[in-house]
Amino acid sequence: MNLLDRYIVRQYVVAAFFGLLSFLCIFLIIDLTEKIDDFLDAHVPSEIIVQYYIAFAPEILKLMTPVAMLLAALFVTGRLSTQNELAAMKASGVSLYRILLPFLAVAAVVVGISIYVNGWVVPASNQQKFYIEKTYLHRGGDPSQRFNIFFQVGQTRIVTVNYFDTQTHTASRVSIQDFADTNLTVLFHRYDALRMQWQTLTDSTPQGWVLLNGDHRGTMDLTDPIIPYQRLYMGTLGLMPEDIEKKQRKPDEMQYGDLKEFIQNQQRSGQDASRWLVDYHSKLAFPFASIIMVLFGVPFASGRARTGAALGFGIAVAVTFIYLAFMKISQVFGYNGDLNPFVTAWLANGIFLLAAIGNLLRVQK
Numbered sequence: 564m565n566l567l568d569r570y571i572v573r574q575y576v577v578a579a580f581f582g583l584l585s586f587l588c589i590f591l592i593i594d595l596t597e598k599i600d601d602f603l604d605a606h607v608p609s610e611i612i613v614q615y616y617i618a619f620a621p622e623i624l625k626l627m628t629p630v631a632m633l634l635a636a637l638f639v640t641g642r643l644s645t646q647n648e649l650a651a652m653k654a655s656g657v658s659l660y661r662i663l664l665p666f667l668a669v670a671a672v673v674v675g676i677s678i679y680v681n682g683w684v685v686p687a688s689n690q691q692k693f694y695i696e697k698t699y700l701h702r703g704g705d706p707s708q709r710f711n712i713f714f715q716v717g718q719t720r721i722v723t724v725n726y727f728d729t730q731t732h733t734a735s736r737v738s739i740q741d742f743a744d745t746n747l748t749v750l751f752h753r754y755d756a757l758r759m760q761w762q763t764l765t766d767s768t769p770q771g772w773v774l775l776n777g778d779h780r781g782t783m784d785l786t787d788p789i790i791p792y793q794r795l796y797m798g799t800l801g802l803m804p805e806d807i808e809k810k811q812r813k814p815d816e817m818q819y820g821d822l823k824e825f826i827q828n829q830q831r832s833g834q835d836a837s838r839w840l841v842d843y844h845s846k847l848a849f850p851f852a853s854i855i856m857v858l859f860g861v862p863f864a865s866g867r868a869r870t871g872a873a874l875g876f877g878i879a880v881a882v883t884f885i886y887l888a889f890m891k892i893s894q895v896f897g898y899n900g901d902l903n904p905f906v907t908a909w910l911a912n913g914i915f916l917l918a919a920i921g922n923l924l925r926v927q928k
Contacts, residue, residue: 636860
């Protein structure tokens with residue numbers, strides 16, 4: 564990296580950092596203004612409010628990173644052009660493609676960081692954010708309960724419960740259906756119970772699930788008797804309490820691996836997983852918007868000597884708004900199964916990349 568690269572990188576990193584910080588502060592202030600009455604009415608302690616916005620910050624940073632990258636590219640390139648530094652670089656034989664390289668290097672690093680933040684940091688912070696909303700603002704129901712759970716365990720077992728309480732590790736209105744290994748259309752055992760309790764390992768009791776107040780049928784032959792029981796130990800059933808809670812998280816609360824596993828379970832159970840596939844691929848596609856914004860911003864500002872802060876801010880907001888709107892519209896088609904989930908997630912990137920390349924080709928190098 565030569566002196567010119569370091570000069571551009573330093574200016575670009577500083578501009579992007581302060582742009583991102585400004586967007587974060589603006590969004591936090593606006594959101595606090597909207598929710599302050601709800602916090603006060605619910606008597607939420609001030610430390611919980613601080614925890615809420617600390618948990619909210621990664622989500623805002625994720626969404627605003629492409630905007631900050633575009634704004635910084637417009638601002639830095641516009642200033643280089645205004646101060647005739649850009650003209651001096653070109654006169655010395657440095658093409659616009661070469662000038663673009665340090666911008667792209669910074670954007671590539673940001674993409675790598677964004678992929679990590681989007682896949683691991685944001686889901687963890689969203690769990691904390693949603694928990695505070697449910698606990699203190701009573702949004703989305705009781706945070707300790709998971710309702711209407713339906714999932715497949717292995718190849719031959721389906722478990723359904725009406726709701727699951729994560730505090731007591733108790734499931735209510737449970738049905739466990741075991742199918743024959745040789746023919747998955749033949750129901751081999753069925754257990755129904757009013758409650759299912761997780762039993763921890765002690766000296767006197769094994770670890771596993773216990774069915775309470777239910778009945779069991781050995782086969783689906785109508786002549787077979789239904790055997791009632793008060794308490795029936797079922798073992799672990801291949802399922803831990805934390806697995807149930809993890810399976811019921813929203814896509815925004817799931818890490819890459821968890822979401823991929825959830826999608827595979829949905830597909831194995833015959834469910835339509837289009838919506839979750841779109842969300843999974845979008846988690847990987849969205850960070851690359853930073854590179855596209857740089858490819859769009861640097862050539863655009865290089866041809867305009869008067870790309871000031873106000874104009875740059877307006878352009879950055881407009882372009883990013885169009886990008887996000889297009890992405891959301893395309894997601895609707897992906898959710899409905901009209902478009903391939905992978906194509907849906909990358910469609911906005913592809914179209915804006917072509918537009919950015921077209922813009923780059925038309926400007927003076």
